[in-house]
Amino acid sequence: MALKKGPSGTGFKLKGDALLKGAVAGAAIFVVVLMAALAYELFVGSGVSIEQFGLGFFSGTVWDPVHNVYGALPYIYGTVLTSALSLLFALPISIGVAVFLVEKLKTRHTEAYLIGTTVELLAAVPSVIYGLWGLFFLSPLLKTYVEKPLHMYLGSVPIFAGTPFGLDFFTAGVILAIMIIPTISAVSRNVLNAVPNSQREAMYSLGATDWEVIWKGILPFARSGLFGATILGLGRAVGETMAVTFVIGNATRISPSLFSAGYTLASAIANQFSESSSPVSTAALVELGLILFFVALAINVFARTLLWRMSRMTKGRI
Amino acid sequence: MKFERTGISTTTIGAIAVVAIIIVGVGAYLAASGSAKTTTATVTSTQTNTSTTTAVSTATTTAVSTSTATSVSTATTTATSTTTAVSTTTAVSTTTTTASTTTGAPASLNGAGSTLVFPLMSSWTFAYQQYTGNVQVNYQSVGSGAGITDLTQKTVDFGASDAPPSATQIAALPSPVTVIPESASAVVPAYNIPGITNGVRFTGAVLANIFLGKVTMWNDPSIVALNPTLTMPAQAINVVHRSDSSGTMFAFTNYLSDSSSAWKTGPGTATLPNWPVGLGCKGNEGVAGCIQNTPYSIGPLEIAYEIVNSGLISYGSVANASGNYVLANLTNIASAVAAGATGLPAGNAPASSWTPVSIINNIYNYTADPTIYPITTFTYLVAYQAQSSQAQGLALVNFLHWVVNSAQSAGTKLGYVPLPANVVAIDNAAISTITYNGTPLYTGPT
Numbered sequence: 001m002a003l004k005k006g007p008s009g010t011g012f013k014l015k016g017d018a019l020l021k022g023a024v025a026g027a028a029i030f031v032v033v034l035m036a037a038l039a040y041e042l043f044v045g046s047g048v049s050i051e052q053f054g055l056g057f058f059s060g061t062v063w064d065p066v067h068n069v070y071g072a073l074p075y076i077y078g079t080v081l082t083s084a085l086s087l088l089f090a091l092p093i094s095i096g097v098a099v100f101l102v103e104k105l106k107t108r109h110t111e112a113y114l115i116g117t118t119v120e121l122l123a124a125v126p127s128v129i130y131g132l133w134g135l136f137f138l139s140p141l142l143k144t145y146v147e148k149p150l151h152m153y154l155g156s157v158p159i160f161a162g163t164p165f166g167l168d169f170f171t172a173g174v175i176l177a178i179m180i181i182p183t184i185s186a187v188s189r190n191v192l193n194a195v196p197n198s199q200r201e202a203m204y205s206l207g208a209t210d211w212e213v214i215w216k217g218i219l220p221f222a223r224s225g226l227f228g229a230t231i232l233g234l235g236r237a238v239g240e241t242m243a244v245t246f247v248i249g250n251a252t253r254i255s256p257s258l259f260s261a262g263y264t265l266a267s268a269i270a271n272q273f274s275e276s277s278s279p280v281s282t283a284a285l286v287e288l289g290l291i292l293f294f295v296a297l298a299i300n301v302f303a304r305t306l307l308w309r310m311s312r313m314t315k316g317r318i
Numbered sequence: 319m320k321f322e323r324t325g326i327s328t329t330t331i332g333a334i335a336v337v338a339i340i341i342v343g344v345g346a347y348l349a350a351s352g353s354a355k356t357t358t359a360t361v362t363s364t365q366t367n368t369s370t371t372t373a374v375s376t377a378t379t380t381a382v383s384t385s386t387a388t389s390v391s392t393a394t395t396t397a398t399s400t401t402t403a404v405s406t407t408t409a410v411s412t413t414t415t416t417a418s419t420t421t422g423a424p425a426s427l428n429g430a431g432s433t434l435v436f437p438l439m440s441s442w443t444f445a446y447q448q449y450t451g452n453v454q455v456n457y458q459s460v461g462s463g464a465g466i467t468d469l470t471q472k473t474v475d476f477g478a479s480d481a482p483p484s485a486t487q488i489a490a491l492p493s494p495v496t497v498i499p500e501s502a503s504a505v506v507p508a509y510n511i512p513g514i515t516n517g518v519r520f521t522g523a524v525l526a527n528i529f530l531g532k533v534t535m536w537n538d539p540s541i542v543a544l545n546p547t548l549t550m551p552a553q554a555i556n557v558v559h560r561s562d563s564s565g566t567m568f569a570f571t572n573y574l575s576d577s578s579s580a581w582k583t584g585p586g587t588a589t590l591p592n593w594p595v596g597l598g599c600k601g602n603e604g605v606a607g608c609i610q611n612t613p614y615s616i617g618p619l620e621i622a623y624e625i626v627n628s629g630l631i632s633y634g635s636v637a638n639a640s641g642n643y644v645l646a647n648l649t650n651i652a653s654a655v656a657a658g659a660t661g662l663p664a665g666n667a668p669a670s671s672w673t674p675v676s677i678i679n680n681i682y683n684y685t686a687d688p689t690i691y692p693i694t695t696f697t698y699l700v701a702y703q704a705q706s707s708q709a710q711g712l713a714l715v716n717f718l719h720w721v722v723n724s725a726q727s728a729g730t731k732l733g734y735v736p737l738p739a740n741v742v743a744i745d746n747a748a749i750s751t752i753t754y755n756g757t758p759l760y761t762g763p764t
Contacts, residue, residue, distance in 0.1 A: 015328065022332020030337055064592035066585065135604075140611055165556060165612050167597055250561030250598025261597050271562045271600065272590060274464035278486055 039293065046287035048279055057287060063252050065272070070284040072291065074252045078169070078262040079292075082244060083237040085173025085258070086180055091230060094181050098188035099214055116189065123182035131246030134175045139166035139247055142174060147259055164259035167249035172262070175243050180233035187232055187307070191225030192218060194314040224313075228306030235299040239292065241266035265292045427713050430458040431465020431478030433601065434565045434620055435697045438501055438734045439478065442725050446717060453713055462565045462589060463487075469495070469700055475714050476701040480565015481589060482672040483700060494703045496748045497672040499662075499696040500721055502655045502735040505570045506633040506646045506693070508619040510609045511536065511551065518634040519544045519643040522577025522692070525636070528555055528616060530580060531595035536614060544637075551614065558608045558617030561598030563590035569678065569695035570618040576682045606631055621646050622733030639681065640688035647691075648735055654690035656738045657681050665747020672698070694735075701752065708754045715760040718749050 049057065053070060060071015097119055105112035143166030154160045164170070195218050203217035219226065249261025250271060265288050273285050429439070436459035443455040457478070460468070465477035466487045482497060507520055524540050527533040533540060537550040560567050568589045575582040585591035596617075599608040605617045609631055624633055625648070635643040644650050658677030677694050684690065699718065705711030722745040726736035737745070750758050 018328035019332045022329040022334075023336050025329065026333035026336030029333060030340055033337075062592065064585075066588040066591055135607065163554065163556075165597060167599075167608065245561070245600060246604075250600070251596065252592065263598075267561075271598075274461040274563065 042286060042290040042293055046283050046290050049283035049287045052280060053284075057284075061254060063268075063284075065278070065281045068278065068280050070281070072265070072284075072288055074254050075263050075265045075268050075288060076291070077254045078248065078264040079238060079266070079295075081169050081262065082172045082176055082248070082264055083234055085169060086176030086237045087230060087234055089174060089177035090180050090184060090233060093177075094184035094229075094233070095188055095219075095226065097181070097185040098192055099219075101185075101189055102192040103210075103214055103218070116186075119185050120182050122178065123186075127179070127240060128242040128246075130175055130179060130243035134171060134243060134247040135167075138175065139171050142166060142171050146170075151259060158256045159258050162255070162257040162259045165249070165261070167247055167261055168257075168259045169248065169262050170258040172244050172248040172264075173258075175247055176237045176240055179240060179243060180237050183236050184229045184233035187229035188222075188226055191222045191229060191307070191310060194225070194311065195222050196314060222310070224306050225310035228303045228310060231299055231303035231306065235296055235303060238299060239266055239296050241270050245270050265289075425452065426454040426456060427476070427710070427717055428456050428458075428474040429465075429476045429478060429699075430460050430468045430474045432462045432480045432565050432697050433459040434462075434480050434503055434622070435459075435478055435501055435734070437622060437626070437732050438729045441728060441732060442721060445725065445728060446720060449720065450716075453717070455717060461563055462568070463563060466491075466700060469702075475710060476699050476718075478697060478699055480695060480697045481568045482675050482696075482698055483669055484673055485670065488669050488673070491669075491702075495669045495700050496703050496751055497669050498699045498701070498718060498722065498745045498748050499659075499737065499741055500699045500718075500745070501697050501726070501729055502651065502677070502694060502737065503566075503569075503697065503733070504621040504646050504651045504654070504691055504694045504735075505566050505573070505618050506621050506624060507616055507636065508606070508609055508624070508631045508633040509616040510613055510631065512613050513551070514548060515632050517545070517548060518632070519637065520634050521637040522573055526574045526578030526581040529557060529559070529574060529593070529596070530578070530584065531557070532580075544643075553614040556612050556615035557593075557596030558605055558612065558615050559593050559596045559598055560590075560602075560605055560618075561600050563588075564602075565589060565695070565697065566602065566618060566620045567591070569693060572676055572678045572695070573682075573693045576679060620733075621651065625733030636692055638688070638690055638692045639683050640685045642688050644689065644691045646693075648730055648733070650689050650691040651694050652735045652738075653687055654681055654692065654694040655696075655735055655741075657684050657687050657690050658694065659696075659738055659741050662741065662744055665744045665749075666751045669700070703751055703753060705752060705754045705759065708759070711752060711754045711759045715749055715752050716762065718752075719746070719760060719762060722746065722749070 049070065053060065057070065057072050058076065059073055060069070061073045062069050062071050063074065064070075097115070101112050101116055105115070143164055147164030147166065147168075147170060150160045151162075151164050199217050199221055200213055203213040208217065244264050245267040248264060248267060250263055250267060251261035252263050252268075253260065255262070269285050269288055269292075272281075436457070439457045439459075443457055447454055458474075462479040462481055465474070466479055466483055468474045469477035470487070470490050470492070472492075478500075483491075483495070488495075507525060509518060511518070520541075521544060524533065524544065527540065534554055535552060536555055537552045542550050568587065571581070571585065571591050572587045575587045585593065597608055597612070597615075599605045599617075602620055602623050605619055606623060606627075609615045609617050609619070619631065619633065624631065624646075633646070635645040637643050655677060658680040660680055662675060663671035675696070677696060678692065681690055681692060681694070699721070701714060701718070705714065722737065722742055726742075729736060749760050752759050
């Protein structure tokens with residue numbers, strides 16, 4: 001039997017190696033085929049709705065299954081708003097955690113390990129537990145100690161207008177922030193670790209303080225990687241369903257106030273899919289799924305590209 | 319290797335083989351679950367139950383013959399004859415081999431649908447399993463609409479819906495169905511007003527205006543006029559409703575549509591209407607939780623929840639056609655059912671004649687009985703008239719007959735009202751229209 005040429009001129013010495021390569025390639029191809037099939041099914045499933053509403057689907061504000069009028073704008077608005085809020089709350093904490101672990105706990109491995117693992121364990125909590133915890137614990141807490149005072153003193157500002165009930169964009173944003181902290185901080189940690197020591201040494205030799213080294217030396221260098229980590233976290237926030245459904249108030253409306261109840265794409269699908277009886281309503285929900293699918297896909301591809309570019313720049317693995 | 323002479327590399331062959339095996343495996347599984355209606359009998363536990371060994375041994379041999387010959391199952395045929403692990407009596411079996419479709423007593427019935435009857439259905443399935451000893455009824459509360467969809471796709475034997483099947487749903491069903499009302503329940507306006515624990519009265523028109531967002535304060539003149547003895551607070555009303563679709567909401571919006579033309583032309587009667595105002599909370603428990611956590615709130619809750627958790631959340635009385643303010647309890651709900659179960663289609667009528675049935679509509683202007691509670695609704699079981707399997711069909715009609723005749727009183731402690739005699743008669747007639755190969759299946763005592 002002739003030896004097959006493997007990569008860089010090495011030959012497969014055993015038949016099993018070739019078969020193994022084929023098997024794992026097959027598994028990888030299967031996953032790609034699955035993704036394509038998913039996208040295809042979403043397109044086909046939403047066909048009726050795309051035909052009927054076209055682009056008006058994205059700008060319509062009324063979602064009425066009884067009268068068969070469907071407009072996704074309130075859901076898109078809710079998804080965008082809660083994700084943006086979650087990034088706003090999560091970013092300082094996640095970057096802070098990553099900086100602390102990489103810069104300050106460089107030599108103290110036990111502490112770094114403990115804190116790092118605990119932060120990552122936040123990701124291990126099931127989404128529905130976050131929802132229950134949010135509904136019964138966090139939401140009343142935020143309502144009494146955060147939302148009501150904000151409304152009382154800053155009620156004239158549009159984003160703090162409207163009586164807070166605890167089940168609104170604000171609480172959803174906080175829950176989502178807690179859920180994406182582990183993602184952003186884990187990736188940021190890797191990004192910051194990949195920053196070459198020469199950067200730090202150069203800054204110190206110029207007489208910079210610790211803070212200046214971090215703020216002016218390391219973070220700008222790792223900018224694209226950190227941005228990638230953030231976008232990855234955003235990708236997770238966009239798709240979160242159960243945690244958000246419990247605390248967002250599930251009201252189809254667009255309101256500038258953070259204390260107003262709202263709706264997101266994922267919650268709408270979760271709440272309404274089981275009872276959608278007419279083909280149009282099912283197709284409209286599948287179209288929401290299609291939008292969510294492509295948004296999440298685009299966000300993740302963008303994030304991965306940024307991280308890949310960062311890893312090429314630093315020649316470290318991210 | 320030999321095939322290398324064809325020019326295709328070993329790598330490619332391996333890749334194609336893996337993908338092909340996965341596709342064939344998935345396809346075979348789907349074909350199996352579609353045609354023989356058995357869940358794959360991957361036997362893992364080896365518990366033997368001596369009281370049913372005879373039934374089991376015949377079941378396993380025939381079950382093997384109907385399951386598809388995926389490469390996995392052929393390897394386990396010898397194993398199944400020795401391990402008697404067909405657990406027909408454990409209540410938590412998720413992989414049950416249904417016995418052969420032509421011999422022996424069936425092990426399980428599947429139903430899905432309304433969340434409103436879920437507590438009642440769970441107690442029924444448990445009691446039925448004890449009553450018969452070997453029939454396991456599995457019910458999933460996925461929502462009324464999803465239950466009918468499951469029935470349409472023949473993944474369940476019966477569907478439970480709080481609303482009678484609509485014209486669209488009936489059109490989607492591949493063959494005619496019977497509609498069998500199996501219990502009655504009611505919706506109450508629950509509220510949380512600090513300082514007022516009971517005694518709040520509502521009318522349909524006022525409730526409609528509250529839920530439309532036209533009445534926004536608790537001390538609105540229309541509410542104060544109904545409650546002269548109470549001091550209504552000058553606070554905004556926080557409306558709470560279901561975020562998911564629900565038969566409870568169907569009944570409630572049915573009542574609101576009758577009470578207010580603005581509601582009828584606006585959100586209308588639906589399991590998931592476009593609520594103009596309010597907070598959406600998931601499930602009855604979600605609505606209850608939201609009401610408890612939000613002062614000055616109001617929301618529709620099913621009476622079963624209130625009866626089981628008595629005293630937890632206050633609910634108001636609603637005015638009926640005679641002008642009495644009725645606080646819902648099992649007695650006045652039963653009176654409402656008795657009064658409103660008129661003009662029902664005959665037992666052998668087609669499903670479409672059930673579509674417009676509504677106790678709420680029937681009793682909206684009913685004054686002959688001043689004690690009735692106006693927001694009362696049936697829930698319906700829906701099943702195919704022509705059953706495709708004799709054993710399953712027989713099990714189904716026996717279960718339905720038991721539910722309609724023997725099990726009604728079991729619901730009272732859970733907050734469900736037993737069916738009146740005229741409805742039982744209609745249901746029995748409907749059950750006798752369920753046939754297999756043209757002959758009615760039910761042969762037991764009527």
